[in-house]
Amino acid sequence: MVCHQVTIRIELLLTLTTMSDKLFLWVEKYRPKKIDECILPDATRRIFQGFLEQGEIPNLLLAGTAGVGKTTVAKALCEELGTDCLVINGSDEGRFLDTVRNQAKVYASTVSLTSTAPHKVIIIDEADNTTPDVQLLLRACMEEFQKNCRFIFTCNYKNKIISPLHSRCSVVDFSTASQDKPALAAGFFGRVKEILEEENVDYEPKVVAEVVQKYFPDFRRTLNELQRYSSTGKIDVGILGASNDIQISNLMQYLKNKEFTAMKKWVNQNMDNEPIDIMRKVYDNLYNHLKGNTIPEAVLVIAEYQYKSAFVVDQEINLVAFMTEIMMRCEFK
Numbered sequence: 001m002v003c004h005q006v007t008i009r010i011e012l013l014l015t016l017t018t019m020s021d022k023l024f025l026w027v028e029k030y031r032p033k034k035i036d037e038c039i040l041p042d043a044t045r046r047i048f049q050g051f052l053e054q055g056e057i058p059n060l061l062l063a064g065t066a067g068v069g070k071t072t073v074a075k076a077l078c079e080e081l082g083t084d085c086l087v088i089n090g091s092d093e094g095r096f097l098d099t100v101r102n103q104a105k106v107y108a109s110t111v112s113l114t115s116t117a118p119h120k121v122i123i124i125d126e127a128d129n130t131t132p133d134v135q136l137l138l139r140a141c142m143e144e145f146q147k148n149c150r151f152i153f154t155c156n157y158k159n160k161i162i163s164p165l166h167s168r169c170s171v172v173d174f175s176t177a178s179q180d181k182p183a184l185a186a187g188f189f190g191r192v193k194e195i196l197e198e199e200n201v202d203y204e205p206k207v208v209a210e211v212v213q214k215y216f217p218d219f220r221r222t223l224n225e226l227q228r229y230s231s232t233g234k235i236d237v238g239i240l241g242a243s244n245d246i247q248i249s250n251l252m253q254y255l256k257n258k259e260f261t262a263m264k265k266w267v268n269q270n271m272d273n274e275p276i277d278i279m280r281k282v283y284d285n286l287y288n289h290l291k292g293n294t295i296p297e298a299v300l301v302i303a304e305y306q307y308k309s310a311f312v313v314d315q316e317i318n319l320v321a322f323m324t325e326i327m328m329r330c331e332f333k
Helices: 002-024 042-054 069-080 097-109 130-145 178-198 204-214 219-232 237-243 249-256 262-268 275-284 292-308 315-329
Strands: 062-063 083-089 121-125 148-157 170-173
Touching: 002 148, 042 069, 042 219, 062 069, 069 083, 069 148, 083 097, 097 130, 097 237, 121 130, 121 262, 130 148, 148 170, 178 204, 204 219, 249 315, 275 292, 275 315, 292 315
Parallel strands: 062 148, 062 170, 083 121, 121 148
Antiparallel strands: none
């Protein structure tokens, strides 16, 4: 009896903690609830509006870089259709076959008693981080429960989704065409200003615009960074020192001189930046620091480690390994 009471209290505490986090985190507090509220290219928006007009959705694979709104769109679709949905994070519980089997199969096999929508929905977030055997199980679930349940998969890398699963989904690519970028950035800038005003944060529009431009199209990262900068109650030029471009000159000198300890320290001090942003900065500076005949090899190293960064457990170790390869394999001027 005591154990049962303790379990209930722990579950209640976890629920309250989750609710508190959602109220505190801007990305959750201001997450759009409708497709019209989502910041999307017009062509992409029309696809989802078409599903709403039909009153149901097919199995979907939403692909695109981090923070562009894939999960938000998936949840908004379910919200507007009035359908029950279960979210399984592919990077956490979604990596374990038994967990997915128990959650997905039990949920998909039951009929909703609260929704009038024709199907329930299971959202597999970050599906590209699930293992092939988990994906095979999900494919089997899609076929077994097709009359009762639909699946929405989100991923950063489509090539990590096995073909039998990929082929059973309608794919929506969240990549942004060049002509759409100004309108999307402007739309998000307007949304950010509304949030800052709602949170009573003083801000300088030029500074906010610079932060939006730096992290575009990662809307989630942008909002998280602005919330962090707003802790003082004001967003002004004072934050630009913290949010400025990654300083790469010292790093390249350490690599040239094969100063491993200094390079490792630099990486540790710059881990508040995204690893792929650091790699991109190295890429942008190759011609300034490397001999021409070694640049192609450096590009291959960068591509390899950018890909690995999506799956590794320890980003710092992966970044140090990346720097070490550049240090040892490339010739500097």
